[in-house]
Amino acid sequence: MASAGLSEDDNISDTESDLFESDSDQPSDESDSGVYGKEPCKYYNSGGCKNGGKCTYLHTCKYFLKGSCRYGSRCKLNHSVDTGASSGMDSRDLDQSTSSPKLTDGRYYQWQLHDGKSWKDVENDHIIEAQYSLPHTKSIKIYNTPYGAVSINFNRMRVYGKRLKVRRLDDGNTVWFWYCTLGRKWIKYGDKDSKGNPTAATSSDIEKKFQSNSKSSFTFSIGGETFEIRFPAMQQVGKNKKRRVTRRPLFRQQQAGARAVQAASALQKVSLGSKPQWQFEGDSGAWHEFRHRQKGTSTECSVTSDDIEQRYQLNPRDSMTFKVKGHSYKLDFGAMIQTNLKTQHTHRIRRVLV
Structure with a gap:
C-alpha cells in the first residue's frame, strides 16, 4: 500500500518516496505568457505561419496572452486559444468542457488521471482537493503511483513530463472563489480591504461571467478606475498595474456514503494509502x-x-x-x-x- 503526504516546498524533490508534495505559489504581479503550457507562434505573430493548422504553437496574439495588447478588440491577431493544431483543448479546457461527465453518485468531486487508455480515479483525492482549494498552492507531486512520481500543475491543470492527462470532475455544485494578488498575498474577491470596505467585484459575479464564456473578461470599477479580469490570461488589468488571478473551489469533505460508492467504482484506481x-x-x-x-x-x-x-x-x-x-x-x-x-x-x- 502506497503512502502519501504533503509539504510546502518551493523546490519539489525528485527523490522517490511514498508521499505527496505541494508547491506554494508566491504571488507576483508579473504574468506567465505560457499560461496554457504552449508558447505563441512567433511566425504567426510576425505576419504568417506556413504550417497553418498543423502548427504545434499557439496562433494567438502574444501580447493578449500577457494581458498587454494595446489594440484590444481592434487587434488583427487572434485573441483566444482555440486555433492551431493542439492549442485549443489542453487538460484544463477538457475539465471545463460540457462533454466532461458530472458526478451523480453522491461524490462532490473526483480527481482522475488518463494514461492514453482510460480515466482512472485517484483514491484519497481529498488531499489533492484540499491543496487545490488553497490559492497559493500551484502544484502537487504524487509519489509511488503506477506511473512513478506524477507532478500536477493546478494553474494549468496538466501533468509535467509524462504522457498523462489530469482532470477534476464534480457534481456541478462546486462553489468557486476568485483571488487576486495584492501585496504579495492572495486576496479573495468580495472580501473587505484593509479599510473594511468590500471589493467592488465578488467571486459569484466573476464566476457567473466565466461560466457564460471562459474566453471573455469581466470588468468592474473602483473609484472611477476600470479594471478588467481577462480569463484566458488569468489577469486583472488596470491602467497602470497587472495582477495575477486564480480560481479555486471551496473545499468540501466527501460524505461517508460517497466513499463507499467510490470504493465500488468499476474504474481502475491509483491507490495512495488510507490512514x-x-x-x-x-x-x-x-x-x-x-x-x-x-x-x-x-x-x-x-x-x-x-x-x-x-x-x-x-x-x-x-x-x-x-x-x-x-x-x-x-x-x-x-x-x-x-x-x-x-x-x-x-x-x-x-x-x-x-
Whole structure:
C-alpha cells in the first residue's frame, strides 16, 4: 500500500518516496505568457505561419496572452486559444468542457488521471482537493503511483513530463472563489480591504461571467478606475498595474456514503494509502510523527497525530496550538508549517497516508 503526504516546498524533490508534495505559489504581479503550457507562434505573430493548422504553437496574439495588447478588440491577431493544431483543448479546457461527465453518485468531486487508455480515479483525492482549494498552492507531486512520481500543475491543470492527462470532475455544485494578488498575498474577491470596505467585484459575479464564456473578461470599477479580469490570461488589468488571478473551489469533505460508492467504482484506481499520519521535520531533516509523550520527558508533546487530523478534518485551512516542553507552537494547515510562538522559528509539517 502506497503512502502519501504533503509539504510546502518551493523546490519539489525528485527523490522517490511514498508521499505527496505541494508547491506554494508566491504571488507576483508579473504574468506567465505560457499560461496554457504552449508558447505563441512567433511566425504567426510576425505576419504568417506556413504550417497553418498543423502548427504545434499557439496562433494567438502574444501580447493578449500577457494581458498587454494595446489594440484590444481592434487587434488583427487572434485573441483566444482555440486555433492551431493542439492549442485549443489542453487538460484544463477538457475539465471545463460540457462533454466532461458530472458526478451523480453522491461524490462532490473526483480527481482522475488518463494514461492514453482510460480515466482512472485517484483514491484519497481529498488531499489533492484540499491543496487545490488553497490559492497559493500551484502544484502537487504524487509519489509511488503506477506511473512513478506524477507532478500536477493546478494553474494549468496538466501533468509535467509524462504522457498523462489530469482532470477534476464534480457534481456541478462546486462553489468557486476568485483571488487576486495584492501585496504579495492572495486576496479573495468580495472580501473587505484593509479599510473594511468590500471589493467592488465578488467571486459569484466573476464566476457567473466565466461560466457564460471562459474566453471573455469581466470588468468592474473602483473609484472611477476600470479594471478588467481577462480569463484566458488569468489577469486583472488596470491602467497602470497587472495582477495575477486564480480560481479555486471551496473545499468540501466527501460524505461517508460517497466513499463507499467510490470504493465500488468499476474504474481502475491509483491507490495512495488510507490512514492519515501527521509529521514534523526535525533540525536534521528527518521526519517524525506527532505523538503524545509524557510530561517532563525530553520529547514531551501535548498532541497526537490523531488530534491534529481531527482538527484538520473540521477545516483544512485552520490552525491549532499545542505545547512541547512548556513551549507553545502553532500549526498552520494552509502553509503546512509549525511555528514556535516565542522564537518564531518554523519547521515544515506534512500529512502522509500509511
